Amino acid sequence: MAHPNDLRDARFLLDVDTRPPNPVPPTILTNAAAMRRWRAANSGSCGFVPTMGYLHEGHMELVRRSIEENLHTVVSIFVNPMQFGPNEDFSRYPRDEVRDLAQLSAAGVDAVYLPNANDMYPEGYQTYVDVERVTLPLEGAARPGHFRGVTTVVLKLFNAVGADRAYFGRKDAQQLRVVQRMVRDLDVGTEVVACPIVREADGLAMSSRNVYLTPEQRSASTILKRSLDLAGDRWAAGERDANTLRALVRDNIATEPLAEIDYISLADDVSLEELSGLVTRPALLSLVVKFGKTRLLDNVELA
Numbered sequence: 001m002a003h004p005n006d007l008r009d010a011r012f013l014l015d016v017d018t019r020p021p022n023p024v025p026p027t028i029l030t031n032a033a034a035m036r037r038w039r040a041a042n043s044g045s046c047g048f049v050p051t052m053g054y055l056h057e058g059h060m061e062l063v064r065r066s067i068e069e070n071l072h073t074v075v076s077i078f079v080n081p082m083q084f085g086p087n088e089d090f091s092r093y094p095r096d097e098v099r100d101l102a103q104l105s106a107a108g109v110d111a112v113y114l115p116n117a118n119d120m121y122p123e124g125y126q127t128y129v130d131v132e133r134v135t136l137p138l139e140g141a142a143r144p145g146h147f148r149g150v151t152t153v154v155l156k157l158f159n160a161v162g163a164d165r166a167y168f169g170r171k172d173a174q175q176l177r178v179v180q181r182m183v184r185d186l187d188v189g190t191e192v193v194a195c196p197i198v199r200e201a202d203g204l205a206m207s208s209r210n211v212y213l214t215p216e217q218r219s220a221s222t223i224l225k226r227s228l229d230l231a232g233d234r235w236a237a238g239e240r241d242a243n244t245l246r247a248l249v250r251d252n253i254a255t256e257p258l259a260e261i262d263y264i265s266l267a268d269d270v271s272l273e274e275l276s277g278l279v280t281r282p283a284l285l286s287l288v289v290k291f292g293k294t295r296l297l298d299n300v301e302l303a
């Protein structure tokens with residue numbers, strides 16, 4: 001008798017192999033009702049890539065992975081005001097919808113969901129999603145209310161799109177774990193697929209906010225990956241003291257005058273509780289460093 005996973009894989013391969021060979025421009029959907037009607041009319045596996053636009057190669061890797069693994073792919077573009085604090089960069093967050101749509105059309109995306117803030121949060125809106133402990137450290141401490149905005153919008157997007165799989169990059173490591181926790185706790189039917197960090201040739205993790213960097217800051221920012229690699233090499237050589245590993249990263253970044261450390265964390269890979277002493281379980285080494293007003297995130301998983 002075939003194992004259920006074998007049957008799932010057989011259906012998966014059949015489904016993907018029936019994808020039309022010639023992509024057509026994506027359908028543009030601007031509200032949840034239209035998005036749900038589109039999904040109801042398009043049976044078969046559906047992958048979803050949620051974005052805030054200003055797409056780069058990191059986003060497009062997620063898109064290509066979804067297209068490879070699903071019959072249909074939907075990408076959302078929505079700069080979510082709920083996840084920005086009062087002194088953050090919502091108003092100046094980079095936007096280029098025309099370029100984004102051209103990239104998605106060339107990639108063969110089936111539909112693009114383009115809601116606006118009034119559709120997502122109409123007058124009288126008062127319902128939010130709060131994930132508790134895993135949201136408290138790191139970005140949760142630095143940006144109060146940020147993850148409530150993330151989880152609320154992600155659940156609304158999941159409900160509208162009705163995808164089988166949703167693709168998230170590992171660069172936003174805490175966000176990934178928060179969404180995974182929400183999906184588990186609320187029995188959400190969409191599978192969260194974690195994808196590798198996509199980097200520039202010099203190692204900088206791709207981010208829409210990299211455009212804010214001056215040429216000098218952009219050159220200096222390569223210190224982040226080099227510092228994480230230093231700790232990763234020491235980990236591979238057998239170093240397990242949490243304070244030593246954090247200090248390696250901190251001391252190396254401190255050699256770059258343009259870098260201002262926000263935080264460096266070595267935490268449990270799942271709970272994100274900070275570790276001390278000898279590290280005996282998989283860990284996440286993550287950091288946020290500012291160059292001018294631009295906060296850059298990066299991380300490496302130690303296992």
